[in-house]
Amino acid sequence: MTKRWQRLGNAIWQARFLYLLLIPGIVYYAVFYYVPMSGLALAFKKYNARLGIWGSPSVGWANFQRIFTTPAAVSAIRNTLEINFSRLLFQFPVPILLALLINEMRGTKWKRVYQTVYTFPHFLSWVVMSAIISNFFANGGMINTIIANMGGERINFLSNSALFRPLLYFTHNLKEMGWSSIIYIAAISAIDPTLYEAATMDGASRLQQAWHVTLPCIRGTIITLFILQVGRIMNSGFEQIFYMQNASVKGVSEILDTYIYNITFKAVPSYGFSTAVGMFKSVINLVMLVGANVVVRRMGGSGLMG
């Protein structure tokens, strides 16, 4: 027994320098992630600022029951899911297509210029991006002026419930597709060139090569990114929606994140209830992530982390 302890002590002493390096990080994660995680206890309490998180009276599952009896919360859940499944459909494949196209492009120099254009919006904040977009799509903006000059009717893009969500997907693609495509381009550049040579010998056209060689070869990358995206199914991109949202599209745009923000910082706050909504969101995310990972493994893929 003492020998084992000695060996453990020895191993720890050997790695003392590495522990030293870990300390700031451990403190950071403890203070900003794990203490707040214990604060999730709030979800089961009626918060009283005077008594603090731990002194506040417990209410059991009442806050969670309230989620499903509050129409606004239920509608926020529905909007979140609808928007995010649509994002998987309308946003997830776009960077893959872009990567395939860039890969097919002739001319190294032009490729670089184009990629610069596609990528730069990623580094701008949504504050900047939404201002640019609102300016562009406003009633007096460029798009509508062009429409009007061509004799068409001005379209109120920004406050039209039917157009709000497509505008979300479209503008998100404008901002992020270039950045997201880099990882696919990197994966494509790692493909063995002899595969293409063989395909060319067999008389495969470029489209056939993209379909039968390139896509299967980057399947692993696609699956990994897909799982990660599914694990964020309850996060709909708070900032984008928060900035682009306005009163006339609230019915289709209020998601869980904006809902939590509004009930906590605008109305009379009920911290217990807000925390419960947030926790509900996090748990669903985690379940979806693990679920997607299991499904992929069952289907013979390698899933996350090996």
Next chain:
Amino acid sequence: MKSVAEHPGKTARSGLNRWTRGDTAVFVILTVVALLILLPFYNAVVISLETNRAYALHPVSLYPAEFSLKNYTYLIEKGQIWTGFQNTVLITAIGTVLSMSVSVMMAYAFSRRKYPGKRLFFLLMMFTMFFSGGMIPTYLQMKSLGLIDSRWGIILFVGVSSYNIVVLKSGFEQTPPDLEEAAKIDGANDLVIFFSVMLPLQGPLLATFTLFTAVAYWNEWFWSMLLINSSGKMTLQTVLRSIVAEAAAAADVSTGEADLDVFSQGVKMAAVMMAMVPIMCFYPFLQKYFVKGVMVGSIKM
């Protein structure tokens, strides 16, 4: 960017070297996409550089009808955006140094041989990528730490990212073990190896993530909005947001001819440009490196 552009499979296939219809199609599609991205920005630049009168007469023009820098001078004289700049530069500088130090040290420790607790700490860190206390518990924690209305709240919290640490870790893992062995034989201790062997070897990767972290601080809006109350401590993005939101309220009802009492469309776009320009200045330097950063990350996955 180079390694991506010089696609190995490409040379094999472009042996024919004939410009085909397929090439034209690819070129046209990619050009349209590029224009879709550039046009809104170009439009904003033009509006920011012309007088309100010219904008009201011709909302869409390819160049400023009446060139004027008044929108920019107005913003600078008003001073609000200047306060934002000062605070954001301060937060970005201190925050980037602190967060990168914490991340690099942690990543290096995780990249070394097995030792008790390594796996546990790593998993605990990874777990926060997928599950967290959420907004309210984090806010209450900030409150109990006395970080409300303090720039330190943003500095300490925003810059560390588990994803960055994972990528940095795999970068360190790829350094050849011989180098470390050789240094050890030369009598260097762990500290010397870390600073004089490992860090210099990862120069490009460190540069990439330093810039990513700086961008994250520069663009941070959510926690500055929640934490900061006094106008003297406002960050650039919160100032920008208040300028933009004020103008949006006016533009909603009219047809874009903004009320002159609030910020005009020109001033609004000028503010957007001012927030954008510093990032655009760093972008070319950043672009050289970030593909490598992303690639190391993708290899890991």
